[in-house]
Amino acid sequence: MPTALSSTEASPRAAAEPVWWRPVRDVGHLLRFRSASVRHRARFWWAVVLLGGITLTAAIAPAFVTATDSRRLDVATLLPSAMAGILALSVFSAIAAGGGRELIAREKAVAFPISPATDHLGALIMAPLNIAWLIQAWVLLGATAYGLGGLDLERLLSGQAVMVLWLVLATSTGQGVAWSVEAVRRGRFGLVVIRAVAVLLGVAALWVQLTGRVTDMLDRVPTRSLVFSALEGWTWRWGQAVLVELALAVLAVVLGVIPAQLAARRLPHDELRAEAGSRMPRPMPFSDLSALVRIDRASVWRSVPMRRGMAVLAIGPGLVAVLGGLRWESITILPGLVVSGGALLFGVNAWCLDGRGQLWRENLPVRPGLVFNARALVLAEFLGFASLITIVLASLRAGIPTVSELTAISCTLVVVIVQVVGAGMRWSNQRPFAVDLRSARATPAPPIVMVGYSGRLALSTTITGLVFSGLSRLPDPSISLLVAVPFVAWSTARLMRTRRRWIDPVARARVVTTVSA
Amino acid sequence: MTQSPPAVEVRSLHVRFGEVEAVAGVDLTAYAGQATALLGRNGAGKSTTMRVLAGLVPPTAGGATVAGHDVRTETLAVKRATGYCPDVGGLVTRATAWEHLQLAARLRRLAHWEERARDLLERFELGDAAHRVTGGFSHGMGRRLSVVLAALHEPEVLLLDEPFDGVDPIGVDATLEVIADARARGACVLVSTHLRELAIQACGEVLVLRGGSRVATVSAQDMAGEEGARAYRALLD
Numbered sequence: 001m002p003t004a005l006s007s008t009e010a011s012p013r014a015a016a017e018p019v020w021w022r023p024v025r026d027v028g029h030l031l032r033f034r035s036a037s038v039r040h041r042a043r044f045w046w047a048v049v050l051l052g053g054i055t056l057t058a059a060i061a062p063a064f065v066t067a068t069d070s071r072r073l074d075v076a077t078l079l080p081s082a083m084a085g086i087l088a089l090s091v092f093s094a095i096a097a098g099g100g101r102e103l104i105a106r107e108k109a110v111a112f113p114i115s116p117a118t119d120h121l122g123a124l125i126m127a128p129l130n131i132a133w134l135i136q137a138w139v140l141l142g143a144t145a146y147g148l149g150g151l152d153l154e155r156l157l158s159g160q161a162v163m164v165l166w167l168v169l170a171t172s173t174g175q176g177v178a179w180s181v182e183a184v185r186r187g188r189f190g191l192v193v194i195r196a197v198a199v200l201l202g203v204a205a206l207w208v209q210l211t212g213r214v215t216d217m218l219d220r221v222p223t224r225s226l227v228f229s230a231l232e233g234w235t236w237r238w239g240q241a242v243l244v245e246l247a248l249a250v251l252a253v254v255l256g257v258i259p260a261q262l263a264a265r266r267l268p269h270d271e272l273r274a275e276a277g278s279r280m281p282r283p284m285p286f287s288d289l290s291a292l293v294r295i296d297r298a299s300v301w302r303s304v305p306m307r308r309g310m311a312v313l314a315i316g317p318g319l320v321a322v323l324g325g326l327r328w329e330s331i332t333i334l335p336g337l338v339v340s341g342g343a344l345l346f347g348v349n350a351w352c353l354d355g356r357g358q359l360w361r362e363n364l365p366v367r368p369g370l371v372f373n374a375r376a377l378v379l380a381e382f383l384g385f386a387s388l389i390t391i392v393l394a395s396l397r398a399g400i401p402t403v404s405e406l407t408a409i410s411c412t413l414v415v416v417i418v419q420v421v422g423a424g425m426r427w428s429n430q431r432p433f434a435v436d437l438r439s440a441r442a443t444p445a446p447p448i449v450m451v452g453y454s455g456r457l458a459l460s461t462t463i464t465g466l467v468f469s470g471l472s473r474l475p476d477p478s479i480s481l482l483v484a485v486p487f488v489a490w491s492t493a494r495l496m497r498t499r500r501r502w503i504d505p506v507a508r509a510r511v512v513t514t515v516s517a
Numbered sequence: 518m519t520q521s522p523p524a525v526e527v528r529s530l531h532v533r534f535g536e537v538e539a540v541a542g543v544d545l546t547a548y549a550g551q552a553t554a555l556l557g558r559n560g561a562g563k564s565t566t567m568r569v570l571a572g573l574v575p576p577t578a579g580g581a582t583v584a585g586h587d588v589r590t591e592t593l594a595v596k597r598a599t600g601y602c603p604d605v606g607g608l609v610t611r612a613t614a615w616e617h618l619q620l621a622a623r624l625r626r627l628a629h630w631e632e633r634a635r636d637l638l639e640r641f642e643l644g645d646a647a648h649r650v651t652g653g654f655s656h657g658m659g660r661r662l663s664v665v666l667a668a669l670h671e672p673e674v675l676l677l678d679e680p681f682d683g684v685d686p687i688g689v690d691a692t693l694e695v696i697a698d699a700r701a702r703g704a705c706v707l708v709s710t711h712l713r714e715l716a717i718q719a720c721g722e723v724l725v726l727r728g729g730s731r732v733a734t735v736s737a738q739d740m741a742g743e744e745g746a747r748a749y750r751a752l753l754d
Binding site: 367 | 534568571572573574575592593594596597599600601602603605606607608609610611612613615616617619620621622623624625648649650652653663666
């Protein structure tokens with residue numbers, strides 16, 4: 001008598017599914033689940049079209065710009081270094097993100113059997129949704145089009161194929177390295193090992209710089225052979241290069257599963273210690289504002305991901321400035337970058353900091369304007385502290401600034417902080433999200449929204465930095481002060497408008513109930 | 518004998534979130550020294566009603582007064598008069614239990630509050646965890662601390678939203694004790710829950726909500742036992 005399968009019997013189809021295929025299928029399911037929760041579908045698709053359009057334009061348009069062959073060759077010689085830069089960026093951003101961004105937030109993911117391999121593939125898909133990665137990728141594709149292009153379409157296409165595969169290879173390698181670092185960090189003495197390795201790398205980089213070997217080293221990067229292959233067009237050597245890149249990319253993706261599994265089996269001790277630790281009681285705060293600021297500071301500074309993110313943001317550009325021997329007019333650009341990056345840690349969704357505690361806090365009898373002031377103040381001091389570390393590090397090699405340079409960088413710092421705090425608080429009111437920021441892998445807003453935020457912040461702060469960089473060369477420091485006044489006035493006015501909106505009980509209730517959901 | 522004015526009065530309360538009407542015409546009157554339970558299924562509008570009374574969410578239509586203050590126009594006074602235990606979380610993840618109490622004491626202008634705070638923490642078996650960051654608390658510990666925070670300043674109106682959810686028997690007993698103490702000192706207590714047995718144990722009156730509206734107001738005795746369970750189920754369907 002024919003019988004149907006019982007619920008405990010494995011279906012023959014399920015048994016036939018290869019082990020390696022399951023994570024791939026699961027990533028597909030998670031992507032569909034994730035895309036179903038997109039609030040504004042039209043806006044999402046416009047963003048996808050915009051990003052795709054920019055990528056295509058960057059990959060094709062520069063090829064048709066009129067230029068001499070020597071000029072194109074100059075740009076082509078920089079391609080190996082640019083490729084190495086992409087690899088370094090992929091490694092560091094994945095490490096800073098605790099192994100890579102989550103496709104599904106940790107809180108929601110616990111209900112599903114998501115394997116570390118699926119998590120690894122998901123993080124790989126999310127990696128390009130990062131403005132630093134996107135800009136570097138666009139620059140690489142644009143430089144390739146310019147350097148190899150001209151009217152030779154064949155060389156353009158073959159060159160871009162090599163570069164696109166390099167982007168895949170660099171990203172998957174970065175992901176694998178980041179999981180390995182995370183696995184070590186979560187082990188016994190892991191933190192000490194990671195910190196020791198970071199110091200050693202810093203010292204090695206400093207030694208390379210001080211002994212004048214940077215150019216030598218860049219001339220020897222292995223990516224040179226890939227660029228030579230790309231130059232040749234559809235030849236056997238090009239085919240070999242493409243095959244090698246493809247094989248290495250697949251290998252990096254597959255090997256990345258091993259440290260991902262290892263990291264998943266280990267607990268993040270420093271984060272758990274921070275969550276379960278005891279704190280010495282402090283005396284009563286002397287005012288309502290100081291009480292609010294104290295609890296907001298606790299939310300920021302006791303968070304391991306926040307502290308780690310700030311350290312990477314503050315020390316990274318500072319070291320680059322030291323190694324690159326940046327002068328004060330170039331250092332003026334750095335506070336804008338650091339402040340923008342710092343705001344992306346929590347500032348663009350500042351009310352999610354308390355999570356569900358926001359419901360209890362909202363019942364406390366205190367004027368909402370004061371709550372807003374405290375949050376803005378804590379955000380500003382967080383951003384200011386990170387920038388000051390960068391400036392102090394950069395100053396180690398730049399020497400003592402002139403009065404004009406000192407005034408210009410001080411003005412830049414104040415202006416970008418007011419600009420970014422204003423933008424962050426405005427977005428926090430307009431588009432709140434319920435996010436648990438306990439994990440370094442979480443972002444305060446969905447990735448595509450984060451790309452928009454980071455692009456807008458980077459644009460405005462870079463323009464501000466460039467303006468004050470120009471002013472730092474002028475002999476009269478008062479010009480910087482005069483220019484800073486309208487910048488600060490405009491941003492303060494916008495911040496005050498956001499504060500008025502927060503005071504409105506209906507608007508505030510929407511934010512509070514959303515972030516507490 | 519003239520009855521004192523109601524501590525909580527809700528008149529035809531409507532709360533709408535976009536297209537969803539979370540509360541659709543709730544009426545409620547509760548007096549000082551009384552405990553009233555809000556019973557109902559998930560999504561019945563219990564938590565939203567509590568949030569309105571705590572001054573968190575303004576009504577879309579209708580109105581409510583808490584300790585004589587209009588929730589729409591005198592929000593700060595409402596917050597001063599109430600102690601609120603939210604239905605979800607309700608704690609700042611990276612602050613300690615003591616820091617929560619300090620913040621509440623500071624903003625509520627409490628003097629000599631430490632002894633009462635320590636006593637409440639001990640009653641809820643949280644004395645050892647006073648200086649621990651609440652992110653490491655279990656769900657039950659978090660619920661218990663939320664009740665402590667709501668009761669610290671001995672409010673005129675105590676609003677407890679799902680205070681028994683995931684709490685162990687000692688925590689349940691301590692919560693029942695807090696409710697009894699509040700009634701004894703003349704406070705009005707509102708308890709939102711879907712646990713009928715605990716609701717009738719803690720309260721004298723029960724208000725049943727369904728689909729955002731009130732469907733019945735009955736005495737706790739009428740909801741007790743098998744008969745009460747049948748009546749309650751009939752009201753939910």
